Amino acid sequence: MAAATLLQAENLHLWRGDRHVLNGIALAVEGGECLQLTGSNGAGKTSLLRTLCGLMYPEEGRVLWVGRNIREDLRGFHAELAYIGHEPPLKADLSPRENLRYWIGVRWPLASDVINDALERVGAGSYRDRPVRTLSAGQKRRVALASLALTSVPLWLLDEPTTNLDKEGQQLVGALINEHLERGGLVVAAIHHDLSVRATALRRFELTRE
C-alpha cells in the first residue's frame, strides 16, 4: 500500500453567490512539506483554507486526511490541526496570557509557565499581561504565533501568517514552520510573499481568479 498522503483535496468545487471560487481544485501535501497558496485577492485562498479545515463545505469534491474523508470524523480531524485565520483570534479585553489559556487551554491542558515560554519565544513576553486591545497588529500576530508554539498537531493551516510582521517577525514564522516540518508536520499557508522556509520542503500552488 503506497503511503497514504496526509492531506489531499480532490476536485473541490465551491461557489460564493455566482462566483465559482474553487473550480476543480486538487492538491496533495505530504508530511514535512509546506504548501504555499498564492493568487490575487479574491482568488479563493481563504476559501480553500477554510474548506481544507472543514469549516466550509465544498459543493463537489472532498478533502482527505490520512486517506479518509474528513467528514467521517470531523472532530477527530479538527483535533489534529491548527487554523489561524486572517485576523488573530484574540479577545481585545483579555491579555495575551489569558487569551492563550482560554484558546489553547480548551484543547490541551496548559501550565502557565508553558504559556509564558511560548510568549517569550515569539518575543511577546514584554506585553504578556497587557489587554490585547492596547497591542499593535504586529504584536497581536506574534501572540497568535505563540499559539502555534503551544500546539503539537500535525497540520497547520495559516492565512497570511506574516502580515503586519517586520523582517525579524517573518524570520520567526519561518523558524516555527521549519521546526514543525522537521517533526514531520505539514503546513498549508496562504501568502503574498515567500516564507523563509527550507527550499526542499517548499511547494507552491497558484489559485487563479475566475
Next chain:
Amino acid sequence: MAWTWFHRLGSPPYLYSLAARLTPWFAWPTLVLILGGVYGGLVLAPPDYQQGDGFRIIYVHAPSAWMSLMVYTTMAVAAAAGLIWRIKVAHAVAASCAPIGASFTLCALVTGSLWGAPMWGTYWEWDPRLTFELILLFQYLGYMALRSAFEDLQRADRASAMLAVVGVVNVPIIHYSVIWWNSLHQAPSVMKLAKSDMPATMLIPLLMMFLGFTLFFVTVLLIRLRGEVLTRERSASWIREAVTL
C-alpha cells in the same frame, strides 16, 4: 453518501422539466374539486341546526387551517432533508412552501374570526384555535424574515432550514400550552363541528375542499419550485435549455 450524490446530480434539470409537465395534472383536479366543494358547501349542504348557514364558512376555514399546518410540516421535513443530506432541491421546496403556508394561515385566521364573530359578538376572541393560528403565522413570518436577511442563498437556505426544524418542534408545544392557557380563564367555546355526525351532503363537500386545497398546494409548489431550482442552479448549459423551455 452515494445515493445523495446521484440524487443531486440527476435532480435539478430533471426536476425542472418534471415540475413543468406535472403542473396541469394537479391544476385541473384542484379546480374541479374546489368548485365542486364550494357548490356542495354553499348549496347542497343543509344548514346547521345551531349555526344555520353561518357554518358554511367551515368549507374554507377548516381546509385553510389544515393547509397552515400541513404546509409547515412539509416545509420542516424538506428543510431537515436539506440540512441532513445537503440536498439543494430540498431547500428549494422549503423556500417554496413558506409563502403558501403563510397566506393560508392568514386566511384561516380571518375566516376563523368571521366564523366565530356571530357567536362571540366580536371579530377577535382569544380562542385557542385562533391563537394557535396567530402564533403559527408569526413562525412563518419569522422564517421568511430570516431567509430574506441573508445575501448568500446557501446560508439563507441552511439557517432558515434550522429554524423550520426548531419551529416544527414548537408547534405541538404551542398547541397544548395555548389550550391549557385558555382552559384556565374560560370554558372552551365549542367551535369545532364533530365531523363524524355530519350527514353525507355536509361531509363530502368538506372532504373535497380538503383534497382540493392539498392539490392546490402541490400545484403552486411545482410552479414556485421551478423558479427556486433555477436560481440555485449554476451550470450554464442546463439553464439555457431550461430557459428556452
Next chain:
Amino acid sequence: MSDRIASAGDSVAPPVEGGPTVRLRLRAATPLSTALGLTLARDLRLAFRKRGQLVQPLVFFAIVTTLFPLAISPELSRLRDVAPGVLWVAALLSSQLALEFLFRDDAQDGTLEQYALSGQSLTWLLFAKTAAHWLLTGLPLALMAPLAGLSLGVPAAAVPGIVASVAVGSVALSLIGSMGAALTLGVKRSGALLSLLTLPLAMPVLIFGARATELAIKGGSFGAPLQLLGALAVLGLTLAPLATAAGVRINLE
C-alpha cells in the same frame, strides 16, 4: 485498519507506512469538563471586564416595570392583577437584550471558529456560553423580579414563588435565545429579527411562567405550572444546544 495519525490517547503518533515518521508527540486533549469550565470562566471574566454592559438588562427590566404603573394606574390593587404579566413580559424582553451579542463578538474576532475547530464538542462549548448568559442575565433577573413585584403591590409571601418561576423560566429563555442568536449570527442588524424568531418559541414559557407567578401572588400552590416550566427548561437543555451548534456552524461557513 484505520490508519489514524493520532488519537487522543496516543503519546507518539504511529509511523505512516513508508512515509516520514510523524514524531509529533500529541498530548491528551483537555477533558470536556475542564474545557467547559474554561469557556464559562472566560465569558464571566470578559463580562466583568465590561461591567457597564452587565447592568443593562437589569436596568431595562426596572425601567420597563415602572412604565406599567404610569400607564395603568397607581392603585396597587389594580397593579397586583397585572403584576405577573408585567414581570414576565419585562423579564422576557430584558433577557433578549444581551442575546444578540452572545456569539457575535466571538464570531467577529475569530474566537468562535476556534471553538468550532478545537476538537472539543461545539455543542457543549456553546452550552457553557449559554450558561454564562443565564448566570449574567437570567439569574439576576430572577433575584430582581421580587423587587419589581413589590413595587406592583405583590405581597411579600409571593417572593419565593416569583424567584423560583423566573429562575426556571429564564433557563428556557436563555436556551431558546441562544438558538436565535446562533441563527442570526450572519445577519448585520439582527436585534428585531432575533426577537421575531425567539418570541414564538418563548410563548409557552411566558404562559406557564406568568401562571406560576400569578398563583404565587395569590398564595396558592404554584407547583403545577412550575413543573411545566421545568419541563420546558429540560426540553431546552436537551435540544437547544444541538440547534445552536448547528446554527453557528452554518454561519461560520
Next chain:
Amino acid sequence: MSGLAEFFDMGGYAAYVWPSYALTLIVVVLNVVWARRLLAKSREEARRRLAMRVGGSES
C-alpha cells in the same frame, strides 16, 4: 324573497360567509399569480446570468 336573494342572504349570515369566501378566493388567486410572476422573474434572471456568463469563460 326570491330563491337567489335568499341564497345570497345566507340565513342572515351573509356578512360573514361571503367575505370569508371572497378572502379565500383572493388568497388562491394571489398564490397563483405570485408564483407565476416569481417563476418569470427567475427565468429572466437566468437569461441575464447566461448572457453575462457567455460573455465570460464558459463554466
